[in-house]
Amino acid sequence: MRILIIEDNPKVAGFIKRGLQEEHYAVDLASDGEEGLFLAQNSEVDLIILDLLLPKQNGLEVLRALRKDRINTPVLILTAKDSPKDKVEGLDLGADDYLTKPFGFEELLARVRALIRRKNGLATNILKLADLEMDLVKHKVTRGQKEIDLTNREYALLQYFLNHVGRVVTRTMLSSHVWEQDFDTSSNVIDVHIARLRRKIDDEFPEKLLRTIRGTGYILEATNP
Amino acid sequence: MIRSIRVTLTLWYVGILAVLLCAFGWILYTKVGVNLMKDVDQILISEANGIADSIFAFWQAKWEAEHRLFEGSRQETLAEHLGEIEKESIRGDFTNFLSRWAHELTELHPAHAMQVVDQNGNPVFATKTFGQLHVPLVNEAIRDAKKGRTIYESFYAPEHDRIRVILYPIIENGRVLYIVQTAATLKQIDSSLERLKLGLFGLIPLTLIFATAVGWFFATIALKPIGRLIKQARNITAEHLHERVDVPKTGDELEELGKTFNDMLARLERAFKRLRQFSAAASHELRTPLTIIKGELEVALRSTRDVQEYQRVLKTQLEALDEMIDIVEQLLTLARSEEGEESMEWRPIELTHLIENVFGDWRKIIRDKAIQINFVKNGPIWIRGEQPLIQRVFSNLLDNALKHTPANGHIRIEMVSQNNEAVFIIEDSGPGISKQEQPYIFDKFFTKRSVTDNDSTGVGLGLCRWIVEAHQGKIEISSEPGKGARFKVLFPLSQPN
Numbered sequence: 001m002r003i004l005i006i007e008d009n010p011k012v013a014g015f016i017k018r019g020l021q022e023e024h025y026a027v028d029l030a031s032d033g034e035e036g037l038f039l040a041q042n043s044e045v046d047l048i049i050l051d052l053l054l055p056k057q058n059g060l061e062v063l064r065a066l067r068k069d070r071i072n073t074p075v076l077i078l079t080a081k082d083s084p085k086d087k088v089e090g091l092d093l094g095a096d097d098y099l100t101k102p103f104g105f106e107e108l109l110a111r112v113r114a115l116i117r118r119k120n121g122l123a124t125n126i127l128k129l130a131d132l133e134m135d136l137v138k139h140k141v142t143r144g145q146k147e148i149d150l151t152n153r154e155y156a157l158l159q160y161f162l163n164h165v166g167r168v169v170t171r172t173m174l175s176s177h178v179w180e181q182d183f184d185t186s187s188n189v190i191d192v193h194i195a196r197l198r199r200k201i202d203d204e205f206p207e208k209l210l211r212t213i214r215g216t217g218y219i220l221e222a223t224n225p
Numbered sequence: 226m227i228r229s230i231r232v233t234l235t236l237w238y239v240g241i242l243a244v245l246l247c248a249f250g251w252i253l254y255t256k257v258g259v260n261l262m263k264d265v266d267q268i269l270i271s272e273a274n275g276i277a278d279s280i281f282a283f284w285q286a287k288w289e290a291e292h293r294l295f296e297g298s299r300q301e302t303l304a305e306h307l308g309e310i311e312k313e314s315i316r317g318d319f320t321n322f323l324s325r326w327a328h329e330l331t332e333l334h335p336a337h338a339m340q341v342v343d344q345n346g347n348p349v350f351a352t353k354t355f356g357q358l359h360v361p362l363v364n365e366a367i368r369d370a371k372k373g374r375t376i377y378e379s380f381y382a383p384e385h386d387r388i389r390v391i392l393y394p395i396i397e398n399g400r401v402l403y404i405v406q407t408a409a410t411l412k413q414i415d416s417s418l419e420r421l422k423l424g425l426f427g428l429i430p431l432t433l434i435f436a437t438a439v440g441w442f443f444a445t446i447a448l449k450p451i452g453r454l455i456k457q458a459r460n461i462t463a464e465h466l467h468e469r470v471d472v473p474k475t476g477d478e479l480e481e482l483g484k485t486f487n488d489m490l491a492r493l494e495r496a497f498k499r500l501r502q503f504s505a506a507a508s509h510e511l512r513t514p515l516t517i518i519k520g521e522l523e524v525a526l527r528s529t530r531d532v533q534e535y536q537r538v539l540k541t542q543l544e545a546l547d548e549m550i551d552i553v554e555q556l557l558t559l560a561r562s563e564e565g566e567e568s569m570e571w572r573p574i575e576l577t578h579l580i581e582n583v584f585g586d587w588r589k590i591i592r593d594k595a596i597q598i599n600f601v602k603n604g605p606i607w608i609r610g611e612q613p614l615i616q617r618v619f620s621n622l623l624d625n626a627l628k629h630t631p632a633n634g635h636i637r638i639e640m641v642s643q644n645n646e647a648v649f650i651i652e653d654s655g656p657g658i659s660k661q662e663q664p665y666i667f668d669k670f671f672t673k674r675s676v677t678d679n680d681s682t683g684v685g686l687g688l689c690r691w692i693v694e695a696h697q698g699k700i701e702i703s704s705e706p707g708k709g710a711r712f713k714v715l716f717p718l719s720q721p722n
Contacts, residue, residue: 011517011541019524055662080512101516105523 001116001159002026002177004045006036006062007078008054012101016049016078019105020112024139024155028181033057037065044176045073047115049108052079052090060093067094074115078103113137120163127162130222132201132209134162143201153178154197161210161220170217194218231448235440242436243429250425257421261414265389266377268334269407273375273393276326276339276405280395283322323350336413340406344371349403358388360408370394371401379411387411450479458486466494506687507556514545514552521545555685558617573721574615576606576647577640583619590627597635606640606647609719614692621685622651622712629655629710642718649714657704666702689714 003025007013010031017027028045030036033054040048040062048066052059063075074096079086082100090098096118097111113125113136125136132143141148141158150158156178161169171190175183183189194210202208210220327339331352338355342348346367366376369392376392390408394401450473457470469490472483525538584591584598591598608615626636630653639650658666667690693700697717704710 009513009517011545012513012520015517015520015524015541019520019527022524022527080509080516101512102519103516105520105527 001046001156002028002044002180003047003049003112004028004030004036004039004043005049006030006033006040006054006059007049007051008032009051012051016108019109021152023109023112024152024159025112026156026178026180031055033059033062037062039181040066040071040073041069043181044173046119046177047112048073048075049078049112050075050095052077052081052086060090063090063093063095074119076108076111076115078108122163127159129162129165129209129220130207131205132162134159141201143205146204148200150197150200153193154200157193157197158201161218164220166219166221168213168217168219173217231441231444234444235437238440239433239437243433246429246432250429254418254421254425258414258418261417262379262389262411265409265411265414266391269337269389269391269409270375270393272330272334272337272339273391273405273407276323276330276341276407277393277395277403279322279326280341280403280405281397283319287318320350327352334409336410338408340408342367342404342406344401344403346404355406355408358408358410359385360388360390360406366392367404370404373399373401387415450475451482454479454483454486461490463497466490466497507552511549511552514548517545518542551685555617555621555688558613558688571609571611573607573719574610574612575721576608576615576649576716577602577604579612579616580619580638580640580649583616583623586620587623587627594627594630594632594634596627596630596633599635599637601637601639601641603641605721606642607719607721608647608696608716610696610716615696617685618689618692618714619649621689622649622714625686625712626651626653626655626710629653631655645718647716647718649716650711652709652711654709657706657708657710658702659706663702663704667700 001024003020005013005016005020005027007016007029008031013029013031017029020027028039028043030039034056036048036050036054037057039045050059050062054062057065059077059079063077066073066075075094076097076099077090077095078099078101079090080101087098096115099108099111117123117125117136127134127136132141134141136159139155141150141155157174160174160178164173174190194212198210202210207223209222210218212218323341327350330337330339331354335354338352338358338360340348340351340355340360346364361380366378370376371394373394373396375394378390378392379387380390381387388408388410390406393405393407395403395405453473454470457468461468461470469487470483472487473479521538521541525534530538580600584600590596623636623638630636634654636654637650637652639648641648667686690700693714693716699715701713702710703713
């Protein structure tokens with residue numbers, strides 16, 4: 001899952017980014033409203049964490065512009081402004097959640113999970129396909145009785161596939177949702193990561209879940225329903 | 226409170242009126258009594274006088290008749306003669322004469338009585354009424370009368386009316402022949418006085434009751450605006466300090482009170498507003514370092530890190546704490562002068578010297594970053610103000626300039642007097658501030674508005690503006706991105722003393 005943080009204080013942005021990356025999210029940073037709006041409009045992010053007091057264009061203006069462009073990416077406002085009036089204004093402009101600084105990092109993570117879950121139409125934090133299970137809170141992946149150890153990128157890839165079960169996932173989709181903005185799509189990095197993931201989840205099991213659609217991309221689905 | 230003022234006012238008013246009315250009543254009563262008595266005395270004395278004259282005339286006539294009878298043979302005076310003829314048969318004539326007189330007298334004043342006694346105090350004649358009056362015969366009075374004085378006496382016998390008696394001696398050749406006693410009851414006087422007393426006893430309380438009502442009414446009217454003031458003042462809380470009481474247009478102390486009250490409200494409102502502004506700004510700006518401290522620590526504690534990472538986190542914590550200390554310090558500077566503009570201790574301050582002192586605080590940073598400082602000055606410049614605050618302005622501006630000037634850069638500072646103003650200019654050679662951001666540069670109270678990749682904090686330009694404006698000064702910024710920023714501060718000039 002790819003998250004865009006629009007936050008002018010580099011220290012605040014820095015620790016949020018690090019914390020989210022450790023949670024297997026791909027994170028992009030924008031330090032002012034203009035840059036944030038540009039990134040939100042021109043890349044497919046799954047969630048935007050938005051500060052309100054921003055240089056050049058404030059958070060509410062960014063939000064208004066996004067919703068006007070019919071970009072429905074979930075937006076979590078993260079700000080020091082804590083008056084009910086500010087909260088109402090933000091939520092009414094189309095924000096999906098509102099968190100005030102200083103905040104608990106676990107709470108931010110839970111809210112991020114909830115927003116992404118809702119975006120993907122899920123009700124629980126467990127993604128499932130056949131005997132493959134992914135616990136989004138504990139970051140545990142199991143197949144049958146066996147626990148599978150994944151790297152951050154592999155985890156993010158699998159999470160993306162599990163959110164798109166039975167649908168063809170292109171390389172472009174992967175590059176924009178699993179990798180950060182500055183990722184070079186022309187390389188074969190995606191193929192390498194996919195090969196490693198497939199080895200871990202499919203090799204030891206008779207039922208192969210992740211298949212390659214030649215020339216298009218990949219699909220994750222159960223073969224014996 | 227208002228109740229008791231009204232009660233006190235009314236009580237004082239009625240109390241003083243009661244004392245005055247009682248004194249007036251008492252004086253009236255005694256004065257009337259004395260005057261009525263004088264009237265009675267006058268009548269009695271004129272009666273006695275008349276009788277005495279007649280007696281005298283009677284004897285004179287007798288004597289002259291005798292004299293004609295014994296022409297020239299007898300040479301004794303009337304007085305000498307009287308003693309003799311008295312013993313004689315004339316006494317009957319004399320008594321008849323007196324009773325005629327008495328008859329006339331009692332017809333005129335039926336309540337009056339009369340008695341004539343001789344020099345030994347033996348009654349010669351008395352009207353019938355005299356006995357009814359129960360006039361005691363007092364020897365001392367007779368004795369005094371025999372010395373030739375007119376005696377006034379009042380008697381009060383129990384169960385009888387009060388009486389007034391006059392003893393009037395008839396004197397011939399220094400010898401008292403007879404004493405005329407005229408007497409009258411004082412019944413009428415006493416009943417008049419009694420009526421007057423009753424009238425006063427009735428009227429005074431009535432007047433006082435009326436006065437109480439009037440006093441209460443006027444006290445209520447006079448205090449009504451105060452009651453209104455109290456009612457309005459009670460509704461003004463910290464949340465409604467913008468409200469004012471209605472000033473009664475009475476042109477007196479009440480109007481003054483209303484105005485004073487409103488002035489006080491205005492001062493309170495200003496102080497409150499500033500306090501609220503500061504606490505809002507402070508709490509808002511303390512949130513950023515708090516967010517960093519909390520977030521960094523929480524993220525760091527999620528798993529085990531290597532030493533470099535821990536060091537990085539600790540360094541971030543320290544920087545955030547430094548920022549908080551800076552904010553708290555600025556807050557304290559403000560808190561010390563928070564008692565209001567009026568109470569700010571304004572003293573003459575010499576700016577050139579003050580700025581050189583401020584340089585001292587930053588000497589280490591200036592040396593470490595090898596920044597060249599060019600200070601242009603033209604002698605001592607005096608303004609009036611609160612020194613810690615003014616120093617804070619220069620300190621914040623220099624801090625700001627130092628943070629934005631790269632190593633080996635230069636800062637130009639000018640402190641001159643111009644057109645009756647102290648002009649301070651500081652130019653840095655930093656990245657500058659974009660035109661869009663310039664209007665907001667003074668909005669934050671304690672920290673600097675982030676300028677893209679710049680990470681510095683704690684400049685407090687908002688605080689600078691507040692202090693400068695509180696000193697009737699002005700602060701301006703002009704900057705072009707890439708060419709540094711230029712702050713200009715103006716203060717009204719003053720004298721060293």
